[in-house]
Amino acid sequence: MFEKIKKLIEKAGWPRIIIGLFLLSLFFIAPFVGIKVSTSISDTIVRFAMNAVLVLSLVPMVQSGCGLNFGMQLGVIAGLIGAITSIELGITGLAGFLVAIVIAIPFAAILGFLYGLLLNRVKGDEMVVATYVGFSSVAFMSMMWLLLPYKSPNMIWGYGGEGLRTTISVEGYWLGVLNDFLSIKVGNFFFPTGTIIFFGLMALIIWIFFKTKLGTAMTAAGSNPVYARAAGVNVDRMRVLSVVISTIVAAIGILVYEQSFGFIQLYMAPLLMAFPAVAALLLGGASVSKASMGNVIVGTFLFQGILTMTPSVMNNIIKSDMSEVIRIIVSNGMIVYALTRRMKVRT
């Protein structure tokens, strides 16, 4: 029995045990400071579902040796283009959501391809370069959002009649199309079945991909490029492919996020999109060169759990609104923790 527990801990890793216990203790404290447990659990699950696909999008690039995709904003932008185009066309409901995905994919593929070619030129420094690719693409799009000829009155500035707004509501289009699908509602408790199923499908596709010949070659290229080359794998092509997949999944991920969140956020909003996803994946036990579906699920759940619970519990204890400050401390603290842990593993 004791041996079994020891093995289980070893397998899960101490960081996850500690954070898991911390999260559990927050759930225990919650009722005493006047927070309903059902609401907190429900919030955690909803946030998990809306973020999980974004976290998932990191996996292909990690596996192929391109490191953590700090340039995720590129995929997010493709997703945003899909979203606003779909609204411009005025398609509502699930169809609108699917059209958004269909439009986003080619944009993501083209951006991902070019981004992949760039990353092949900076081997070893992918993550630093990726960060700045992400930042500059957001800045570039800030101009484009103003200039692109979208006309739908729901999206453009009321006074000038030109340029897209910073925040666009998807209400009346496809708000909650996945969240509400087969959803379960008991009092304050809400379970977003559709979003969970959608994430499950995406994760399954990625998992299957890494079980195929191509996916195995990609894993090998990430694990040891020289070995892969000696076995006849075109490492550069594998890397570009992984970047394309990561970017496409990120584009889909942001759409899933928006249908749950309710708003399309343009301009500087996507700027720091990559960081929480990266933090979640690392927290889940992934390294810079290896990530699994388990890492995605565990990491997203723990990260979003802490992010949901800490501010609400703290707010109620100190009786003032500190939520944003605490959110920043917790989320960035988590990245620092995760990245320093990575260093330790490396040496």
Added chain:
Amino acid sequence: MDEKNYLLRMEGINKDFFGNQVLKDVTLRVAKGEIVGLVGENGAGKSTLMNILFGLPVIHQTGGYQGKIYLEDKEVNFASPFEAIEAGIGMVHQEFILIPGFTATENILLNRESTKYNIFVEVFGERLKTLNRQEMHKRAVSAIEKLEVQLNPDMVVSEMPVGHRQFTEIAREMDRKSTKLLVLDEPTAVLTESEAETMLKAARKLANLGLSIIFISHRLSEVLAISDRLIILRDGQVVRELESSRTTPREVASLMVGREIKEGLSKKSKEFEKSEIVLEIKDLWVDMPGEQVNGVDLQVRKGEILGIGGLAGQGKLGIANGIMGLFPAEGEVVYRDEKLPLNNPVRVLGKGIAFVSEDRRGVGLLLDEPIDLNIVFTAMQIQGRFIKKLMGGLIKWRDDKEIARVAREYVDSLQIKCVSEKQNAKELSGGNQQKICLAKAFVLEPDLLFVSEPTRGIDVGAKSVVLETLKRQNREHGTTIVMTSSELEELRSICDRIAIVSEGKIVGILPPTADPADFGLLMLGEQEEVKASV
């Protein structure tokens, strides 16, 4: 010679690295003004001996050494190279330690410059004295003159030919007034013939001035020409001390290599003379750093085990790596009457040629992946095996069950020690990792197999299993094997023919039963000697 006349005495030196004895009771004496040549194969202990003399940290970190070192009859034990230099021992390295952007003068006098007083010294101290360029020039010229070589003291090192860089290094040692003993570690390795000659002359000149020199080189003729005395190391022991004037290259070579031939030498070499040629290499050039191949011609016959031997850095490893497309290669390689595309691993692998790399951890393995994936990966990618086609071939699903089954087979037959075939490759010992690399090649069912350094860094037990396995593969499956190894003994025990590589070229092919001295001579680039005797 009288005991007291020795400048340096290293007596009864013993050294082991974690239980692996690399020096056994080595005694080395150098008289004043004498040039002592130190020869031996790679791994004979030459560098370790010099590292001990210099007090390199690596020696202390691994538990020090036993024995005594006397310099001018005073016992010394240098804790660091600085102390050794202080005591008057100079070393000229194989790789130059010079500042490329500085002139010869500046390099020679680095940190020992002549200086002049200026006002800042009052405030900031000695370190801010002005350089006395004239004085420095004079000192540099005098150091160069001692060597009697042509070297412009004002030339920037980065613009010098390699020979001049070598002279700059030596001149630097000469400027130190205290230098009594100079260690030259392969000083001619990068020099052209005429430069080497000048270099040797300079060394002789220094010896005549009373400086003692320890000369390490793989070029036997040089060592014989320059040294007064030769010390031959083999497997960490001094096998003989010889007067250079009273020996022949043949004697030295045989002492250096000369192990007893073990039984079980393959004697079937004759059969292969008539068998067809599967692989013909014509004028192959490979740009592999440290293992340059400069125009190799070689024929491999069907069903044989061909050995490729030679000293490290001579290019023997480059041949297989070049053919397999891992390093840029040029030339013509014909495999079964078909020209083999170079620089293209996929095509070469596709033709049924497999390769076990000498760089096990770097090229041979996916350290973070399980054993079974390591074994079948190449077969899966190149031959499309271990794949289940789903949805009409749209999805090429990995057949994990079959992969595990085949991996278990190899784990059993090669006696790979592991918990299960799902264990990560990095958790295994070197020998077991090597077996995985072999399994990886065998699973391809190759007709021609290149194996490089299959027993490097693995223990004796694993060694014999690996060699046995190769022999069995050759016998039972008719696989033609080209094995590259630094260990001559190993090559002689399983090969049908052995080609020796020196300076990027094949210098001779011998049967395993040939005289060890001939192998030694070939390795040292003395092929004329061999031809004369055969």
